[in-house]
Amino acid sequence: MASPKIYTRLAGPRGRLASYHSLYLGPDHLLSVISQGFEERYRRFPLADIQAMGATRTQGGTVGLAADGLIALLFALAAFETDGGLSIFLWVMAAPFALAIPILLWLGPTCTFYVQTSVQRTRLPAVKRFRKALAVMERVGGLVEAGQGRLNTASMPLEALEALGPREAITSRAESRQDQDPVRSGKGGWHLALFYTLLADAVVAAASFTLPQVLWNYLETILFLVLAGLMVTALVKQTKSGLSRDVRVITGVTGVYLVSLFFLSQILAFVLQVSQPGQIMGQAKIAVYLAPLSPQEMGAFFWLYLFEMTGSLLLGGMGLIRTVRSRAAARA
Amino acid sequence: MRPVCPKCKAELGPFSLNTAVPVPCPKCQTPQTTLVFPSLFREKPVNPGAALMDGESGCFFHPGKQAAAVCSRCGRFLCSLCEIEIQEGVVCPSCLAGKAKSEGEAEFTQSRTLYDNMAMGMAVFPMLAIWPTLVSAPLTWVVALKYWKSPISLVRRSRWRFPVALVISGLQMAGWAAFFFLV
Numbered sequence: 001m002a003s004p005k006i007y008t009r010l011a012g013p014r015g016r017l018a019s020y021h022s023l024y025l026g027p028d029h030l031l032s033v034i035s036q037g038f039e040e041r042y043r044r045f046p047l048a049d050i051q052a053m054g055a056t057r058t059q060g061g062t063v064g065l066a067a068d069g070l071i072a073l074l075f076a077l078a079a080f081e082t083d084g085g086l087s088i089f090l091w092v093m094a095a096p097f098a099l100a101i102p103i104l105l106w107l108g109p110t111c112t113f114y115v116q117t118s119v120q121r122t123r124l125p126a127v128k129r130f131r132k133a134l135a136v137m138e139r140v141g142g143l144v145e146a147g148q149g150r151l152n153t154a155s156m157p158l159e160a161l162e163a164l165g166p167r168e169a170i171t172s173r174a175e176s177r178q179d180q181d182p183v184r185s186g187k188g189g190w191h192l193a194l195f196y197t198l199l200a201d202a203v204v205a206a207a208s209f210t211l212p213q214v215l216w217n218y219l220e221t222i223l224f225l226v227l228a229g230l231m232v233t234a235l236v237k238q239t240k241s242g243l244s245r246d247v248r249v250i251t252g253v254t255g256v257y258l259v260s261l262f263f264l265s266q267i268l269a270f271v272l273q274v275s276q277p278g279q280i281m282g283q284a285k286i287a288v289y290l291a292p293l294s295p296q297e298m299g300a301f302f303w304l305y306l307f308e309m310t311g312s313l314l315l316g317g318m319g320l321i322r323t324v325r326s327r328a329a330a331r332a
Numbered sequence: 333m334r335p336v337c338p339k340c341k342a343e344l345g346p347f348s349l350n351t352a353v354p355v356p357c358p359k360c361q362t363p364q365t366t367l368v369f370p371s372l373f374r375e376k377p378v379n380p381g382a383a384l385m386d387g388e389s390g391c392f393f394h395p396g397k398q399a400a401a402v403c404s405r406c407g408r409f410l411c412s413l414c415e416i417e418i419q420e421g422v423v424c425p426s427c428l429a430g431k432a433k434s435e436g437e438a439e440f441t442q443s444r445t446l447y448d449n450m451a452m453g454m455a456v457f458p459m460l461a462i463w464p465t466l467v468s469a470p471l472t473w474v475v476a477l478k479y480w481k482s483p484i485s486l487v488r489r490s491r492w493r494f495p496v497a498l499v500i501s502g503l504q505m506a507g508w509a510a511f512f513f514l515v
Contacts, residue, residue: 007487024487033487038450040485041443052335052349054366056357112338118371121333130354134365141367148370151350245360 007031010136012126023126023136030115030140032124043122045115047144052116055133061110063252068104070260072097078267081300086274090267107131187330190237191247191323194230198254198316201227205308217287224262231255244326250319257311264307268300335366392424403427441486447479448493455497455504465504472501 012022013035020035030045075094079087113127113136127133145151201223208216235255238248269286290301335344342359344366354363389399391411399409404421415422423431431440454472458464476494484491 009487022487031487033485035446038446038453039443040446040487042441042486049371050369051333051372052366052368054335054338054364055354056338056362056364057354058339058362114338116333116335116372118333121336123338130363134354137365137367141369144369151368151370151372 010126010139011124011128011132014126014128016125021124021126023124025140025143032122032126045117045122047140048147049117050115050140050144051118053114053137053141054116055111055113055127055130055137057130058110058112059252061104061108061129063256064110065101065104067256067259068097068100070256071263072101074260074263074267078271082271086271188243188247188323188327190230190234191243191251191319192327194227194234194251194254195316195319195323197223197227197230198312198319202309202312202316205305205312209305209309212292214288217290221287224258227258231258242330244322244329246322247319247326250315250322254315254319257315261304261308261311264304268304271300333372335368335372337362337364339364405431441483444483444485446485447475447482448484448491448497451476451479451497452493455500459504465501466508469501469504469508472497473505476501 007024007026010023010025010030012033013020014022018036022033022035024031024033026044028047030047030050032043032045034041034043072094075090075097079090079094082090107129108131110128111130111133112123113133114121114123116122127136201220204216204220204223207213208220231251231254234251238251272286272289293301335349336342337344337357337360339362340357340360342357344364345358348355348358348364349366349368351365354365356362357364389409391397391399391414392408393414394411397411397413400412401410401415401422402408403410403424405423405427408424410422410424414424416425416428418428418431428440451472454468454475458468476498480491480494
């Protein structure tokens, strides 16, 4: 029933949006496997043709760990605030996120891994963690060197490296255009819109907090949807952009902030609905319920408003200043 | 093609290559490790094949070109343009095409349809809505039995999904038979 074993798994499978990626070692080549639906596609990299392998650390792991920790913390805080069956439910929800923290710490930082041959430079998403990438490079590098010979740093022909000249093989036309204009794919327009909207959100949250009008609550909900859209667009646009590191970090932190704000408000809304069964159902009724309350009557929502006002104000202000500076520097 | 930092695309100098520990990229300062191998500096020979002289053997596909190798499968003479090196030796383009067509040749397979996964999916997912199993259970048997011997994934070796899908869909059909018989 079983066929002879040809390939040894090196890394993966790693899930992406609609596919799974794995990396295998064959008798004389690397095999990248892309599983999509009921089909598998294969790409081969002969060991004799591999010119280089590289891995660069990315921030995805840190952001993921922070988001995971934050979600665990929010569930735990909500569980502390409640009692009975709801508290148990919230603890059960917090447990998987809490358990994931040591696992994520053990897995270590994430990375981008690529293999270069004479005709292509290909990113291999199957290798996600930096530690794994180093292990793969050590194992495959040994096999490549066994066939090609060893290239020591001391004996590396510097002139030959210079003679290779500027990189000639560009994998896509988009990348080629980006070389000519480093800020082409991210001029910062979407970032400006995001940070302006964050400032507007801070103002609306303050208005909603102090003025007993349900209109502010509705406006806040609409603004949050706009913020979510702008956030995703800004994150997509800043990939491979020439925007400064500060802007990109602030955008990432804003993403974590918005996710935590969403989860926190959902948890509080859930607790509110459970505490008053049959009376408050849905977003609109919650807005109507909260609108006439004074800060003293709001309970946990008081802290949520405070978090939203300060978070939006700080991130919006900092992001706006940094983006304007980055755009000015790019123009100069 | 010179090695570059995957993040900022900055060209990497010799001091950033083949290092024992990760070193920061000279431009974006992100820790990175890059290994380069001798083939990076190997010049690719461009030899379109020498012209045929009197008394010499010519290429089967290019009669005007001098033969440089012999196909290990069919024995045809080949010029340097037509010789293709694979694991088992030098082959000609037509033998390579024939080899690639035969399903058993893992070396040339570009993609495969995973019928075992398909059968398993057809057996399991319709159970979420119960009623679709009335149609999907017999279809699962058709797929599993028709493609029982078809090649599966290159990297997985076992076909356990086929019998499991058959058992699950068999139970579904038995359940429906019992339902119609009793009701």
